[in-house]
Amino acid sequence: MGSSIGANIRRERERHGWSQSRLAREVCRLAGVIGEPVGRQEISRWETGKRKPREWLPLLAAALGVPVDALTGAGTPPEPPLPSLDDYLPEGDPLAPLTARRGRRVGVDAVRDLQQRVHGLRLADDVIGGRDLLRPALRELRSAVRVYREGTFTEVVGRSLLQAIGELAQIAGWIASDAGQHDQAERIYRLGLSAARTAGDTTLAGNLLGSLAYQRMNTGDVREGLTMARAALENAHDAPPRARALYLDRVAWAHAKRGEAQEAMRAVNAASDALAGHGGEDEPGYLYWVDAGELQVMESRVYTELRRPLRAVPILREVLSRYDATHTRELALYLSWLVVALADANEPEEAAATAERVVALSADVSSERTAERVRVVLTRLEEFRDVPEVRAVLDSAA
Known part of the structure; x- marks a missing residue:
């Protein structure tokens, strides 16, 4: 019974798109208690069946907007809980190599295979929703980080591995955000930023920071989102035209969310000007989807947001x-x-x-x-x- 209750709690929490911390806050608010007698770790214990909610069960049901029976019923057999980066990344620098590497030799073929899988994940994201794609995305990310930490390779291959991890973190973060797992997405984006910065890839770092900025804007923190979007733009002076167009689109959206019409339209026009410079230059494959049609979509969204x-x-x-x-x-x-x-x-x-x-x-x-x-x-x-x-x-x- 305990495990089915845990699975039901997790199912309803994810349906709301809440983190475990958010659910803990809602339960405490309904209980009218001072402090946090229920925290994220307690929610985790309930969901994994390590503890039973007991007297907290009615408050859990109320917070989730369901009857108590919806939590105590057996329901369908649950999938195992989604892994988080904390489950398989070390303390401190998650990309730090092991002190004494004993893994297999990693060459260019392994990196090329990883890059192909990353691109396949991007294409899958075009047609599959985040809740269905999150598990395979996290598995790929875990595997890539493990290869980097445990393998042996040349400096050039190591840099390529870091870039692939950064690209994988960008799409995995995007998928997590689409699944409503915003805390998870932010951790993934920040892992990718670490990889991109270590590799010295400012264009990739800008894409990751811009993706995090976009999530912040759409979850209520528009001010910080604008700051991030501007930083992504300003710190990528050598970015190719389509990357700059993408960064400018995110700046435009932030200004629109703030009701700043002139600033928003200036950014929209600048994005169009940047895209006009695209043509034959060497650029990352992840920019394949940035075209005039996508800029039109953002322009129309800006106009809609500005009424x-x-x-x-x-x-x-x-x-x-x-x-x-x-x-x-x-x-x-x-x-x-x-x-x-x-x-x-x-x-x-x-x-x-x-x-x-x-x-x-x-x-x-x-x-x-x-x-x-x-x-x-x-x-x-x-x-x-x-x-x-x-x-x-x-x-x-x-």
């Missing part, structure tokens, strides 16, 4: 008319911005039709990003509940 629907709607429609329908998550996300823009333009019937599509697409993707956008869309439509088409969508979603 300028007459500019946002035409751009979004143009982008969506040619978007790859197999990229379900991104399609749902972009459509969600169109819903908000249409609502701002006082077009509730069309917004409702688009929202219905967003909800349907999101049901097929194990992504916290799309789940959150569904919540945003439905909240935005509430003011039009008297419109029959809107009411039908809201009632169906409820």
